[in-house]
Amino acid sequence: MDIPRGPRIIAVSNNKGGVAKTTSTVNLGACFAELGCRTLIIDLDPQGNASSSLGVDTRDLEHTVYDVLIQETPLEDAIEPTAVKNLFLAPSNINLAGAEIELVASFGRESRLRAAVDPIADQWDFILIDCPPSVGLLTVNALTAASEVLTPVQTEYIPLEGIDILLKNLHLIRKNLNPSLPDPTFLCVMYQRTNLADQVVEEMRAKFGKRVLQTVIPRNVRLSEAPSFGQPITTFDSSSTGAQAYRKAAKEILNGTQKRTG
Numbered sequence: 262m263d264i265p266r267g268p269r270i271i272a273v274s275n276n277k278g279g280v281a282k283t284t285s286t287v288n289l290g291a292c293f294a295e296l297g298c299r300t301l302i303i304d305l306d307p308q309g310n311a312s313s314s315l316g317v318d319t320r321d322l323e324h325t326v327y328d329v330l331i332q333e334t335p336l337e338d339a340i341e342p343t344a345v346k347n348l349f350l351a352p353s354n355i356n357l358a359g360a361e362i363e364l365v366a367s368f369g370r371e372s373r374l375r376a377a378v379d380p381i382a383d384q385w386d387f388i389l390i391d392c393p394p395s396v397g398l399l400t401v402n403a404l405t406a407a408s409e410v411l412t413p414v415q416t417e418y419i420p421l422e423g424i425d426i427l428l429k430n431l432h433l434i435r436k437n438l439n440p441s442l443p444d445p446t447f448l449c450v451m452y453q454r455t456n457l458a459d460q461v462v463e464e465m466r467a468k469f470g471k472r473v474l475q476t477v478i479p480r481n482v483r484l485s486e487a488p489s490f491g492q493p494i495t496t497f498d499s500s501s502t503g504a505q506a507y508r509k510a511a512k513e514i515l516n517g518t519q520k521r522t523g
């Protein structure tokens with residue numbers, strides 16, 4: 262049985278680039294925090310977008326996720342508070358690009374992140390991992406550490422082919438590294454009312470049923486502006502359609518916990 266225990270460790274992953282992985286990680290994290298959940302965001306992308314979206318200057322960091330993966334620095338030492346109550350960040354910067362290569366020759370290379378998360382997992386309600394747009398060792402580390410996968414799906418074109426690649430990777434991870442990892446939950450994003458977008462949502466629901474969240478995130482310019490101000494949408498523009506949608510999605514994900522564990 263794949264009943265999650267303890268904290269929910271969610272890898273936000275899609276091998277496709279630019280599909281709102283970081284936007285979803287940061288804003289769902291802020292919504293969970295707003296709901297009173299102690300939430301940690303782990304930035305596992307050398308682009309450091311989750312870190313900068315939360316107002317952290319990525320050039321000037323003492324400890325990053327790179328040190329955690331390569332030097333085995335305790336994850337606790339890399340965690341910083343954010344301006345949002347209950348929301349914390351383990352930041353990354355471009356150094357992490359080197360980790361992808363350095364890990365290849367390392368012992369336990371696929372499970373470094375899991376080993377770092379395990380000792381502190383109980384301190385958190387949610388740990389969200391922002392994955393890079395690739396299927397390399399960083400993503401493998403995220404999927405090995407995770408108890409769940411959330412996959413944002415852009416509704417602007419038919420995404421099903423890319424999803425097959427993702428599902429194949431998950432199958433391999435499950436077989437070799439993390440047997441209890443369930444199939445992904447999908448979040449339809451960047452929705453604009455067009456025939457194509459409606460068709461994509463419909464096809465996703467036909468193929469994946471309840472694994473597709475009811476909440477759909479609309480295209481909203483405020484969501485794309487917030488990162489430059491180093492703020493999640495909940496504080497940048499609390500009443501925007503983007504903020505409302507991510508709040509609804511967060512509640513839906515949170516309710517999933519109650520159903521599974523209650």
Ligand SMILES: Nc1ncnc2c1ncn2[C@@H]1O[C@H](COP(=O)(O)OP(=O)(O)OP(=O)(O)O)[C@@H](O)[C@H]1O
Pocket residue numbers: 277278279280281282283284285306308310392393394450451452478479480481482484485486488503
């Ligand atoms: N719902 C939305 N409405 C408008 N713009 C959005 C929305 N979601 C994301 N964006 C914008 O789309 C771009 C890509 O989003 P984001 O960086 O979150 O994707 P990503 O999957 O993390 O990308 P990468 O693969 O490079 O890590 C960003 O400029 C972001 O601000």
Ligand SMILES: [Mg+2]
Pocket residue numbers: 282283284306310391392393
């Ligand atoms: Mg990103």
